[in-house]
Amino acid sequence: LNSAGDGGAVFSDNAFLSISMTHFDENSAAEKGGGIHSDSSQVNIHDSRIERNQAAAEGGGLYQRKGEVEISDSEIEDNEAQKGGGGFSRNGKMNLKNSRIAGNQVSEDGGGVYSDDGELKVEESEIENNIAGRDGGGIKSKETKLEIEDTEIKGNMAMEEGGGIRNKKPRPASRIENSLIKENIAMEKGGGMATDSCEMLVKETEFTENESKK
Numbered sequence: 001l002n003s004a005g006d007g008g009a010v011f012s013d014n015a016f017l018s019i020s021m022t023h024f025d026e027n028s029a030a031e032k033g034g035g036i037h038s039d040s041s042q043v044n045i046h047d048s049r050i051e052r053n054q055a056a057a058e059g060g061g062l063y064q065r066k067g068e069v070e071i072s073d074s075e076i077e078d079n080e081a082q083k084g085g086g087g088f089s090r091n092g093k094m095n096l097k098n099s100r101i102a103g104n105q106v107s108e109d110g111g112g113v114y115s116d117d118g119e120l121k122v123e124e125s126e127i128e129n130n131i132a133g134r135d136g137g138g139i140k141s142k143e144t145k146l147e148i149e150d151t152e153i154k155g156n157m158a159m160e161e162g163g164g165i166r167n168k169k170p171r172p173a174s175r176i177e178n179s180l181i182k183e184n185i186a187m188e189k190g191g192g193m194a195t196d197s198c199e200m201l202v203k204e205t206e207f208t209e210n211e212s213k214k
Helices: none
Strands: 003-006 010-013 016-020 023-025 028-032 036-039 042-046 049-051 062-065 068-072 075-077 087-090 093-097 100-102 113-116 119-123 126-128 139-142 145-149 152-154 165-168 175-177 180-182 193-196 201-203 206-208
Touching: 010 016, 036 042, 062 068, 068 087, 087 093, 093 113, 113 119, 119 139, 139 145
Parallel strands: 003 028, 010 036, 016 042, 023 049, 036 062, 042 068, 049 075, 062 087, 068 093, 075 100, 087 113, 093 119, 100 126, 113 139, 119 145, 126 152, 139 165, 145 175, 152 180, 165 193, 175 201, 180 206
Antiparallel strands: none
């Protein structure tokens, strides 16, 4: 059990960090990044598990500010925070590939992942059974270039808007392609997805069995 103000297990500042076959479990942060805190860094995470970490503010599993984070063949599960249960990215690039984001919870927005003013790309991944106390059970993106491809977003829940995805003021070229958005629930609006103020491409994607309660 590790704990810190930021980055319960690892804090990276203006660095290159490569993580492989590593387990981050039950770490905590009084502020941001229960498992990992990355500031202006290049972080590559491969074949690893980030689970049961907690942050009082943002990024239960992982917090990123600026820089770039690449996550592949990994599992981010059962983490908790105020925003971005699995991961939180601000002003940076986050790429998820062939990974599973599941069972994460937040009291506010972005049960699985939250991206604010950056770029978020999700490929060949599963975002399942995450819960948000407000918006974006699976994903919350705000003023972000959001790209989702060959991904399953399933069984997520938001107490307000966007059970699967809450997409607010996305940047140009945002898109969802060849994906499945299924069995997500929003207590107010947009069981599968809630979006506004945008131009967005949705192509060859199936929305099925999503539900809005209000």
